[in-house]
Amino acid sequence: MAKRWTQDDLLIALGLYCLLPFGQFHRRQPLIIRAAETMQRTPDSVAMKLSNLASLDPEITGSGRKGLAGASELDRQMWSNFTANTEAMMPLAEQALASAIGDAATSTEDIAPSYHEADHFSEVKVRKGQGLFRSAVLSAYDNRCCVTGLTDSRFLIASHIRPWRTDNGNRLNPSNGLCLSLMFDKAFDTGLITFSEDYRLVLSSNLRAQENNPYMAATFFAHKDAQLRLPNKFAPSASLLNWHRNHCFTGVPL
Numbered sequence: 001m002a003k004r005w006t007q008d009d010l011l012i013a014l015g016l017y018c019l020l021p022f023g024q025f026h027r028r029q030p031l032i033i034r035a036a037e038t039m040q041r042t043p044d045s046v047a048m049k050l051s052n053l054a055s056l057d058p059e060i061t062g063s064g065r066k067g068l069a070g071a072s073e074l075d076r077q078m079w080s081n082f083t084a085n086t087e088a089m090m091p092l093a094e095q096a097l098a099s100a101i102g103d104a105a106t107s108t109e110d111i112a113p114s115y116h117e118a119d120h121f122s123e124v125k126v127r128k129g130q131g132l133f134r135s136a137v138l139s140a141y142d143n144r145c146c147v148t149g150l151t152d153s154r155f156l157i158a159s160h161i162r163p164w165r166t167d168n169g170n171r172l173n174p175s176n177g178l179c180l181s182l183m184f185d186k187a188f189d190t191g192l193i194t195f196s197e198d199y200r201l202v203l204s205s206n207l208r209a210q211e212n213n214p215y216m217a218a219t220f221f222a223h224k225d226a227q228l229r230l231p232n233k234f235a236p237s238a239s240l241l242n243w244h245r246n247h248c249f250t251g252v253p254l
Contacts, residue, residue, distance in 0.1 A: 005049065008096060009039055010078045013049045014089070015097025018136035018174065021143075022060065022232040025050040031101055038100040053079060059235040090129035090136075090172035097132065129172045134158040137177035140231035145181040147201055147223050157185040161240040163248075174234035183219055193220070194249040195241055199228035204251035 005013075012035055020029065027033070027043035032050075036043045052071040054060045056079040071079075082089040137158035144151050159180040162170055170176040180188060187193045192204045201223055210216040228236075 003041060003045075005072070005074060007074075007078075009041075010049075010074060011093050011096035012039060012100045013046065013053065014078060014082060015093040015100075015132060016046070017050050017053045017233075018090075018093060018132050019097065019139060020050070021139045022054065025054065035097075035100045049075075054233070057233050059231065059233050062235075086173040087129075087169055087171060090132055094129050094132035103131075133172045133174065133177065136174040136234060138179050140174060140177075140234045141179035141229065142232065144179065144229065145184065146179050146229040146231070147184050147226060148181050149229070150181045155181050157182060159185040159188055161236060161244050163189070170237075170240065173237075175237040176240050177234070178228075178236060179231075187220070188244075191244075191248040191250040194245045194251070195228050195236075196245075197238075197242075199230065199236075201226045201228065202245075202249070202251065204249060206250060208251075 016032065016035060017025075020031065025032075025047050027047045029043075029047070032046050033043045036046045039046065048070075052075050055069060055071050056076060082093075138153070138156060143153055143156065145156060150156065157180055159178045160171075161176050161178060164171050167176070178188070184193065187207070192207050194202050194204075196202055203220055203224055207216065207220050211221055230236075
């Protein structure tokens, strides 16, 4: 008789789903093997569960990929809870994943320095889940800046579309994230760039006025109107990008 999946098992699977690119949901993936050993399951069963979760992800199914049919009612409940309340579920998945494969798989190196919280204990609490949020965003974009294509992880940021300080409910939502290189993250955060409804890079009037600056030309104008590289999962939220265009972007409304 097959071993029944528990809530804790599914949290580990959800953590792996966030951590790994879609193309790595297979039995030979080292982290899947490590998690399977902890869970006393086969790598095949864990890889299949990730594909079950993929079948519930609109970004996967909407792109013509199907994941693996056979998601259970518990799988559907877990996915529903995750998408409805990432603020609560992401820290749980991160903790479960750390218990299965260790802390090294997630990084908190680019956590925002200000959290709009009242005290130290609140700050520590809201930091939980940020490492997995970062991993989820970067893995969704195959660890590649969605504008420049840069792949050096030392220069990549899981950039919030709607800033951490203004939207508690989407702080840990991977669909509120873009994988951007350092310069583009700073420009996006300060409203110097945004993305159009068809996911093209738009430069603010402030940047456009600096077109004759060789550095600005090489950095930003080289990518003007470039198509944002869409992720393999966790598509950027259209409503959050619309908020950025209307409330953060410093140029003429699109």
